[in-house]
Amino acid sequence: MTDISAIDAPIIDLGVPKGARVIVAMSGGVDSSVTAALCKLSGYDVVGVTLQLYDHGVAIQKKGACCAGQDIQDARRVSEAMGFPHYVLDYESRFGEAVMEDFADTYLAGATPIPCVRCNERVKFKDLLETARDLGGAAMATGHYIRRVVGPNGPELRRAADASKDQSYFLFSTTKDQLDYLRFPLGEMPKAEVRRIAGELGLVVADKPDSQDICFVPEGKYASVVERLRPGAAEPGEIVHVDGAVMGRHPGVIHYTVGQRRGLGVATGDPLYVVRLDAENRRVIVGPREALLVSRMHLKDVTWLGDGEGADAARAGTGVAVKVRSTRPPAPASLLWDETSPTGWAVELAEPEEGVAPGQACVFYSNDAANDRVLGGGWIAGTRTAA
Template sequence: MNALPTPDFQLNGDMKARRIVVAMSGGVDSSVVAGLAAATGAETIGITLQLYDHGAAVKRAGSCCAGQDIRDARAVADRLGISHYVFDHESRFRESVVERFADEYMAGRTPIPCIQCNMGVKFTDLLQMARDLGADCLATGHYVRRMTGSDGRSELHRALDPARDQSYFLFATTDAQMDFLRFPLGDLPKPQVRALAQQMGLINAAKPDSQDICFVPDGDYASVVRKVRPDADTGGTIVHIDGRVLGEHKGLIHFTIGQRKGLEIGGQPEPLYVVKLDAATRRVVVGPREALATRAAQIVDMNWIGGAYEGPMEVKVRSLAKPASARIEGTGADRRLVFLRPEYGVAPGQAAVLYAGTRVLGGGWIASTEPVEPALAA
């Protein structure tokens, strides 16, 4: 077998005296990380979190931390000759991620459960487990890069492969967490990772990537919200921004800011989009595309990685959005993100993640938005 690459786990001294804990989801990425860690000579321990009950998990093949995934992680650990532990985190995951996901939709916001999972179940809980096991670091399969800045502080950077970059979902990582985390796949393209898995003889080398939120494997968000909050289907009216009532809907959970399809209000002279979700009145407010133009957003729970930053920056307001030039004004509850050009489809509940080149400066949660006057949005 050809020699494996030797990614820098950024640990000083003899690797044989080091202990690396790897977060193993059962997917190919984290499995390769475990293989690379073991190849350094360090003692390697895999940890998998069970996030679903056994009965439901068995049916969730292809999602994260489900029944088949746990079996795959164990098989990989056996193949690599490393220790592997499974911890039951179903209750914690339900309370901190699934229930919050449902509540955000009920409140007319668009949640991002993957960030909440990283903030709590994964980075907070797993990191503490790794420390309890005496690890020198916690390694994950995220496609991002950890670098050391000129001031010696840990920085988070985009992955080398932009198609795989996951930095948007890690904006809430704290400085203390960054010092302990390692991301050895940040410099690798996905085809090479799969080739490494085959070279290692891993059972999941060709396993498909999960495409949906792990607890919504079929993409039906509304059904998940209904199970958690049975009153989620309370309907209301669909109203044009000029005040006209255009129809009725079956629940705010079926809509997101910027949505055009599925409104069921045909016969309109122009395409209409969801521009606001009013949870208090259960109204879905629609309007032309220019009504989606946003000039600023209130940002809460701001997190800076590697210290505060002053200088040109860009922001992503959705994981797949193109970075847009912006600046931060104010502090605390008065902090505003101001776009240098109108930005479209900015939704409360989403994250605003700030960048300077490849470096992730940090970010916060979008609490509210300020529209641009239609005449200025062209």
Template sequence: MRVLAAMSGGVDSAVAAARAVDAGHDVVGVHLALSAKPGTLRTGARGCCTVEDAHDARRAADLLGIPFYVWDFAERFTQDVIEDFVAEYSAGRTPNPCLRCNERIKFEALLDKALALGFDAVCTGHYARLSVVDGRPQLRRSADAGKDQSYVLASLTSEQLRHSLFPLGDSTKTEVRAEAAERGLAVAEKPDSHDICFIPDGNTRKFLTDRLGEQPGVLVDDETGEVLGEHSGVHGFTVGQRKGLGIQAPAPSGRPRYVLALEPVTGTVRVGGAERLSVDQIVASRPVWPSGEVLGGIAGPVECVAQVRAHGGTSPAVAELVGDQLHVRLREPLQGVAPGQAVALYRPDRTAGDLVLGSATITTTR
């Protein structure tokens, strides 16, 4: 196959490209220039897709003996990921920018361009298992539970998955680093990027305030209606947040307060005790079925495992499609579940890796 290897400049994508070469594919490496300020450099493990990363990707491609290109996707990334991120927070929702980047950049914009140029598939360094059974893609958790990225890939369509390769799915991070060192890849010990790549200093509140300005409002006790303080914008908060609320007086019980709900129209941030954070019902919109079959082809309410965060936030659940909305009843309540997050559904399988049934965007919780 002709394979386009997306090379971020990190160890995972470099080893994934190397394995694609070893598999006998005709591989071309490409680095996506996503920053509108290409002179920006990585600071330790913060940020990605920088000039430094582009150089690291090129050196890896040279070592592998494959052609290498840099494609400018900065405008598309700004529109589909950064502006979407800002708009979602402004509306009182909590988006996952990594999920959106996979969905709209790597497996939409990049994949579309790759197919138009005659490539058969895009290869990435994601930790997830992918196979085809009876002509349908099956996306599963990776062998390395701590690095599993199936959650942020669960929004991909079956057609996108048919043109995707995830060579690292059966490996652990330790194995990948060891292999990179054996191959002589300079990125073998390079730190993983973390946090939000386009907010390298990690200050999300400042990033949003710089773009949305100050939008004063109040913090209100959800039980009593008492005004507890003021704030400069609901975009500075997310459901489940405990620190940085700006409330001077402690709760009568002496226990911490958490953000329970955001009301952007009135500028109200509702807060309360941890016990009021528990959620056992989720309604989500725009469901996507990676295999192409609704809930994996299982009729009626489906026993599954629901996940609401990239790492952690799982519960046994019962899921059902009602009209065009996904209804999920959690058997074990979860905390910090916010509108805008994705809920991914899995069918447990201890031997082959849990199978992804579908994903949708959370609209309401109870």
């Protein structure tokens, strides 16, 4: 086996004794493969685990996707090359119920789902983490680009050093108990360095492209997956202007998202955008761009990773920075306790943002120059426009 001193790569300190068993979640990509390899070369008793999340059955018609087919074979080949055991666990039914069914139902309800968060929340960091403990793991490591830093009050979640690869938005629902057990060895590394190490180790995945789409959605065609999972559930309805005028018909709300401009099928002199989806009445509400501006969000299923109690922080009107899309930078905002919110939790944006939709996540970050620490987040249950 390769000696880590023979290559230019960091020795990983996971905060558990050398020789301790570490379970590594392996998707078959370069990130988790390098994570496992570095843990092994740094002296840990590594066990690689890959989840088989689905086959290519009625709902899925996509090749080369995460945790299916070739990816499982790639994870096995890396494990064999590095000399540690590798197991494949059949989580297909759990993934289907916890992620894919939720995806379909969320779209049918007129909201915008984020299945990658649900997968981390309900499968990888819940069921797999419990399996890792059953396997005798002192910790579980993943290839996510995010940092775990031990602060004065315990482990903290912080944004990745490589801002272009930061995955903190998708991990906001990680709990404090889970964070005690999880490790993220790549959080301090740029992606180019990870690929370089993979190449130097001769891993078969060194040049493997990153996955760009949601793993079970072929070519970004969300509606086709929903229609396969819920045949006949999409019903046509009216396209209605925010002023109440009926402007046309649509084939089903699942074909639209808040902020969408193209493909509306209605023509006016001014550009129109999808402002809101009224699934109960099968209506797509459209309007001018300024109608998209949102100033307040009501949240549900909030996770708090900051110090103290999250509800106290909200009642105090604590200043934070928030992201409502993974690709947007953190923006100034305040946590609020709003009695009109179903759960009490609300966020007021310092400057209104457009394209904010129920079903998306609102992630809290520290209100400092770096906006570095992840304080938690919640799912957007409702919005209030700036007007």
